[in-house]
Amino acid sequence: MLKKFLVFVLLAAMLALSSCQVVEVIDHGTTPPPAETTAPPKEYEPWGLWHSYLTSGALELKKDSNKATLYYLQTGYYAYTKTIEVDCAYDGNATFTLSFEGETVTFTFDKFANTLKTSNATYLHQDKAPTKHPVYTYPDYTKWNPSSYLTLEDIDFTAINTLFYEGAPYEIASAVYGNVKNFPLLENPTRPAKNGDVVNIDYCGKLNGVAFEGGTATGVQLFVSDYFDTGYIPGFTKGIAGHVVGDTFDVPVTFPENYHAADLAGKEVVFTMTLNGIGNLVLTDEQVQEYKENDYTTYAQWLEAEKEVYVKHLFQESLIKATKTVSPLPEESYLYFYQEILDYYHMVAYYNSIDYETLAFYYGLSETVVMNEAVKQTTYNLALYALMAENGLAWSEEDFNAKYDALVAKYLEEQKNATEEDARKYADGFIMQLKHELTEETVIAWATEQSFPTTTE
Structure with a gap:
């Protein structure tokens, strides 16, 4: 009888368990915790594009290749002006050595941090290659007839004379006395x-x-x-x-x-x-000689030396006011200056560690503003050629050769390993700039004569 009862109780208990919800089992610390598993750190590969904001440089490392590509970036842009192939030695572990024209740079790759480092910069992986930076040729103004695009009104040379004698003596005295309260x-x-x-x-x-x-x-x-x-x-x-x-x-x-x-x-x-x-405001010659920041010995000599700076500024302003455009200038004549202005402000943004958009906001820059400034520069330049033609002005081949040779000499002085051929190739890239410099200098010299005519007895 007892045996039947126990069987019945056991069956009832089993039936009850099968019909009830599962109750949470409380662990009182007697069950050992599961073993912890740590995922292995991700490892990166060094191949591909790298960029350093600090050095404004970029390079591409190529798998199974003993060459790497260096990108010469325009300051302030992720855009290149030229690329070169250089020798690249990889030790198979973490070190890359790039060699070019006798110079070597060592890069260390961190496969866990995904960085490439030199002694002074860190490069980060990039998904996209730099774009090609726009490059425009310096305009050849002899290609255009100035009268087709602008007219010139009379320039007030008397006003240039007056403003020179208004500003130059004050500037000279300021150099000697400092603050105006000391005059x-x-x-x-x-x-x-x-x-x-x-x-x-x-x-x-x-x-x-x-x-x-x-x-x-x-x-x-x-x-x-x-x-x-x-x-x-x-x-x-x-x-x-x-x-x-x-x-x-x-x-x-x-x-x-x-x-x-x-x-x-x-x-x-x-x-x-x-x-x-x-x-x-007029200094004595003794005061001029005591001033050690220049080599002038008389006040008249110092005043005469100021003419070049003052006349150039005042004449530029006067010529721009006197020039009226009669038809749109060709794009080829101003795109160089448009890009030059953009590049300048991108460089300013870069060296101040801000993006160009922020700088443009504070400076009030826009594409229209920059383009108008470029057109203004070209209008002035073209007006110089108009004055050259109207007044029979010219510079000589000897003048040009002197400027060209000076540029070659300067390049050789700065680039110690350069050859004469290298220097002349470099100077050849500035031929139009040199010719324009001569044109402006010739017109400024003429404008100085007009502003300060020599009196004859």
């Missing part, structure tokens, strides 16, 4: 102040008849000019010219819209000024 004053001047002077003034600025904060000062020395930068807001010095020492007068001025003080930005104010003194 000496004339003793008892009787003449009125003029543009190009340094003056000493007191001033009080008023907005709606009330003096505003930061607008009052005494004994201030400043440069007077309508053209050159004075360090003050536009128009501040405009009303000073014509007054004599002791005069008190009002100068109306409008602050720029973007002025840093919001309560003054775009506002019309009046500065009441008193002229205390006029500066003495």
Whole structure:
């Protein structure tokens, strides 16, 4: 009877277990943990394209080849100007040695980090090869008739003369005295102040008849000019010219819209000024000789030397204003400068460790802005050739040969292992630039003569 009962209980228990949910079994630490398994690290291969932002370089390593390809990248771009094949020795493990023209560079490959390193740079794997960087030929302006594209108005050479004598003495005196506050004053001047002077003034600025904060000062020395930068807001010095020492007068001025003080930005104010003194900008020959940054011995000599710089800048500005285009310029005449401007700003972005798009935003650059600047440069260049033709100007073959030979000599000096043939091949790539330099120098020399005519008795 007991045996039958036990069988019945066992059967009932088995039936109950088969009809119930599985209950979680609690591990009280008696069951050993499963063995941990670690996946092996991924190993990379060195073959393919590599790029270093630091050195602006790229190379391609080829499997089963004793050659590698070096890409000469344009600074600021992932784009190349040329490629070369170099010898490549691989030790089968981690070291690559590249050899070219007697120089060797060793690269170490890390198959786990997927990096390629030299002693001073790290290269990263790239999926895509660099693109070909656009290269345009320097334009040959003799191919075009300037009159087909532009007309020239008269150039005001008298204004160039006036602005030279307004700016050059101040620049020379600044080199010697430093800050404008150190300039000496004339003793008892009787003449009125003029543009190009340094003056000493007191001033009080008023907005709606009330003096505003930061607008009052005494004994201030400043440069007077309508053209050159004075360090003050536009128009501040405009009303000073014509007054004599002791005069008190009002100068109306409008602050720029973007002025840093919001309560003054775009506002019309009046500065009441008193002229205390006029500066003495002319140096003695002794002062010139004591100045050690150049070799001039007289003030007249130093002033004469400044003409080349001033006339070039002032003439360029005058010629651009005097030039009017009558038909679109051919693309071939300005694409070189378009790319040159782009390359310059890409280089600026690269050396400041920012991308070009960010720099372009802050500089207000766009494709249209860059293109307009390139067209402006070409318009000026073509106008030079128009002036050459109109005024019977020319440079000689001897002038060109002298420039060409100087470039060859400079290349040989900088490239110690270069041959004469290498240097001349290099110089041949700049023939059009050299010819244009001569053209501009010839026109600038003519413009200097027009701006400073020699008087005859």
